[in-house]
Amino acid sequence: MKPEILEALQKARAAKRPVALATNLKSGQQKVIFETESEGPLCLDVDMLAGAADMLKRDESGTFQTGAGPVFVQVFNPPPRLVIVGAVHIAEPLARMATLAGYGTTLVDPRRAFAASQKFDGFEVSTDWPDEALAVLKPDTRTAVVTLTHDPKIDDPALEAALKSQAFYIGALGSRKTHAARLARLKERGFDDTALARIHGPVGLAIGALSPAEIAVSIVAEITKVRRGED
Amino acid sequence: MSEDVLDQAAAWRKEGRKVALATVVTTWGSSPRPVGSQLAVDGEGKFLGSVSGGCIEGAVIKEALDAIGTGRPRLLDFGVTNEQAWEVGLACGGKVQVYVERLD
CATH class of the missing domain: 3.40.50.720 (NAD(P)-binding Rossmann-like Domain)
Structure with missing residues (x-):
């Protein structure tokens, strides 16, 4: 995990902002997913981004398949x-x-x-x-x-x-x-x-x-x- | 208080320690810890959190230390059908997939 990814993740969590981390399990590339935006080097098309944002909304971590390998989305929502x-x-x-x-x-x-x-x-x-x-x-x-x-x-x-x-x-x-x-x-x-x-x-x-x-x-x-x- | 493994991992990294993070990404059957469960490992093998009920932690820590050395992330499969079953199998018969990465 790149330092800037970890920093973005921690910053969002500290602010109790819903956030998810998308990881390509083959390449290790990652992207931080917010409700309406994202940042990080992992390439995801519009549909995949919408899918990841939907997982964030549903509070449900999981994996989906892409042409470049499986992508795992881990949701870090603020505590209930x-x-x-x-x-x-x-x-x-x-x-x-x-x-x-x-x-x-x-x-x-x-x-x-x-x-x-x-x-x-x-x-x-x-x-x-x-x-x-x-x-x-x-x-x-x-x-x-x-x-x-x-x-x-x-x-x-x-x-x-x-x-x-x-x-x-x-x-x-x-x-x-x-x-x-x-x-x-x-x-x-x-x-x-x-x-x-x-x-x-x-x-x-x-x-x-x-x-x-x-x-x-x-x-x-x-x-x-x-x-x-x-x- | 419920422990926050990622917070601890980030704090260790800030202190200058070498750290790897293991995360449960897939589970089948009755695996003991849900998707998203995490284990942080430092360069000395000190660890916090869990990815199973204790059955596979030893093997995951070994891989985490290797990931700290090489910087190469990896995806590990554990389960009863695994050839390592006798060594690090899950007592409950479930299967888990664990992703291990270094915090750069």
Whole structure:
């Protein structure tokens, strides 16, 4: 790998810009692929470039054949994100486990006393109201949103913002009864059944979780299941 | 924290160490690490990351050290049908293709 290729790759990754590396496995020549441009000595025709850009968009590394040999495209997308609403006791193990699973994690809680808790040292914390925080964070197809507060004043605006976004996973902590009441409130706010079906509630896989750490395991497991298309 | 092999490889290179990078480019069957998994190797044979569950790392490191010496990238095939199967075969019966290149 040429130094300028590595440098371009690292620069894009540091800026959290989606980027892929195309390598001709026969010649070793390479090209850095961005969403709408590319740089590097490897020759690829328009169709091949479009194919590589499409792999970047689909977040899927792989190999395609060309007249000059197989070309491997490795996608380096920024990490998927998890937004946790509610800096409550479950939030700490959830933030840690999600980080281990490769998520960039942000905690949102307008109650400063909760958000300022020592336990969240090292995590990105926002004390804005969830609707404002999510307007800044802009959940996309690689973002999961989980609400944990049980407080409609905090959870509902977060869920409304998440439902209006492309978030691939939305989960809400609370019993079946709490969840039914929540769905009724959101319905009154104009969300139909199809939209509300996006909310996983009660949150997490049913594994009989009791402790905060076990509940975090069930939530991370469910997010993984959805992300990997096993849902 | 999940380790970032490419970051580590770039940091090693910056320190002036010789570095090779191995990347899983194709998998068949139940191979232990997905496409894109990486292993960085320095000139002393120190390594970070993985391209299998540990079955083929030894052979990949040997090739990486050779790539560091010659600068020639290479594509390696591992699997049960490989004649080296007894030596470096994948216990799970999967097959992987690993690309090894030097960081210039």
